[in-house]
Amino acid sequence: MFKHQVKVVFLFIIIFSISYLAIAVIWANYVVEELLEESPSAAQNIDLQPEHLKALLKIEDPEFYQHYGLNISNGQGLTTISSVVARDLFLNYKKLNGVKGSFQSFYKAVFSCCKKIDFGRDVMAVVLDSHATKEQQLNWV
Template sequence: MVKKYLKVVFFGIVLFLASYLSIAALWANSVVEELLQNTPSAHQEVEIQPQHLKALVKIEDPAFYDHNGLNISNGQGLTTITSVVARDLFLYHQDLVGVKGSFQSFYKAVFNCCKKIDLGRDIMAVVLNSHATKQQQLNLFINNTYWGTMEGSSVIGMQAAAMAYYAKEASQLTDDEFYGLIAMPIAPNYYHPVSNPEAHAKRVQRIKAIVSGQCSASGWFDLTYEHCATGA
């Protein structure tokens, strides 16, 4: 009797999850073109030196150019560049209206409540990847990522971060300065070059070891590269 009950509960959960994700996919497909069209940052390409762009991708999403929105490579963690920008594009960049807006509010509430286990964002990432080019996804990430707080104001986007922390255009950053920027997004106000320079400097050194190939991520959830402290 207990086994039968558990089986019913299990299949009920599976059915609910499948329905939830299917509806999320249908909704995302119905609004993605509208959201992309009305989000200027998706079409604004920031000039970055090629080796710097390569370093950014290696740290943030090693298999970015190969995956369909989701990935479980070493050093990836729970998110890809695509899933990060999908979350923001679908839920936060623009308030939709009508039935589309009601679904948006629902998915936003689910994500805010259960972001660590919500698979809706992952479905949205797959949908976004099928409609947006990799360049558009990078544009969204580079232009909208939070780079900490400087003098009481939030720093949004790489161009603003380059000016705030180094007084330069992003395209003019040296290698070390660029590594200083990409050290921050994982925890912008902890790995902060001004308020926490010691922690920031340590992460920069580990990133340099990863980018140079002296060290590599030790697993899926290895985002801090602590074993790379000596560059080994």
């Protein structure tokens, strides 16, 4: 009986997690173009001095130009420049309205609660990386 309950709970957690991430991907793809178009940094050149950019990349995200939003190599973990930019763009840049805003509020609440284990932001980083150049992402830093 107990093993069956554990299996049911485990299955529920897996289904919930997959659903959460799938909805995050759909929502992020739905709003990313709108947010990028309205972003003041979308059309600018990188506003960092070359030596500052080199230092930033060396310290924060050495594989920035090689990964697609996430990097788990060399102990880097999931936090990348892309994931930080995704958090700022999707959750904090502009308050969205309607259904878009409802999902934004939901993901913002999840991130506030579970910063260390929120994979929704990491999924958003992959979506951002597929829609924005690395230079556009660096303009957000």
